[in-house]
Amino acid sequence: MPSHAIELILSRQLADCLSVPVFIVDPLGNLLFYNTPAEGVLGQKFEDTGPMPVGDWGTSFHPHDEEGNPITPDGLPLVQTLQSQLPAHRTFWINNLEQKSTRISVTSIPIIGRSNDFSGAMAIFWDNELHL
């Protein structure tokens, strides 16, 4: 398997150092890496799962609005960034591991390196109730 672009590799190194959940996906939405705090969102360890196709992880945290209506993938910042190659941000709710609805903010950014190739995207989850 060819190695990832340097901008993805360095994004992972940054994610490793952050205390907030970070997800890194390729241009197709396949989950390439998530850091230790993100394991708490997915309920799985990266060491156990490795990379995951988008179908396996995209809805696993049950994103929904204030009334509990599911948010379709197109409404998620990370998916929007993959489609537009632009930053996106949204506050919504997910179910945590105890199935409690938790209000989070998600910011996603495109990862575009020095070659100007779109290598993927990085999403940062902010748990608004933890006030980290």
Add this chain to the structure above:
Amino acid sequence: MRVRLHGTRGAYPTSSVENQTYGGNTPCIEVIDGSQRMILDAGTGILEIDFNRDYPEKRIDIFLTHLHMDHIQGLAFCKPLFTPGKEVHIWGPGGSSEPLIHRLNRFLSPPLFPIPLRDVPSNLKVHELSEESFTFGDFKVTTEFISHPGPTLGYRVQSASKTLTYIPDHEPIIGKEHLYTADEWISGYDLALHADLLIHDSQYSKEEYPNKIGWGHSSLEMAAEFCSRTQAKRLILFHHDPAHPDTVRTQMFEDFKRGSSYSFPMELAVQGREIEI
């Protein structure tokens, strides 16, 4: 394929009597295969090249990994640049908002240097490289951006039968003791995979590295681990810290070797040495 090491020192050139074992010139190497020659980096080592003898043709190509001073300072007195009738092609990393020629011109212009690049007597052409593969004479050359502050390329140079990988400045993982277990997350991995010779940054000892995290360089240990993971066949440890007398550098290497069990041959780069691959 042969590789001539004209400069092996990192950071700044040194003429100290304590740095004569490995040499005081900053990075420049030449790759030679028959009549084909390729110059990588233009530290003060480039001043050791006998251009009259080895480059009688009109055209000369110089490939830069990046623009840190130790890799370009030899350009200032590089004969072909100041020889009318010569055609000098400088290749270096793109990927910046500023064109390569403007970035070079910051150094090669007043007040740092008397002659601006636009006034050099040779016919100068500057080319930007990204992540690509191309043919240079008989060589197939592959470039990739690697982990080092600022746009920095590593080079893989292949002849018909041999492969050299040149990554003189590289911190393949930042602030950790070991590389990631999955190969695809290792900076520079594809460049070095199964290379016959790997020339790699190794500026620090294991003890020094924790105080230099993010500066863009490797420890001896990290260089060897990188070589092992990429299954390169031989390792030349490059970019010696000029702050260390060579006796200290040698001792660092001996201490490192005693504590390691790698099976591939490795040695400290020596200025002036020619290596047959």
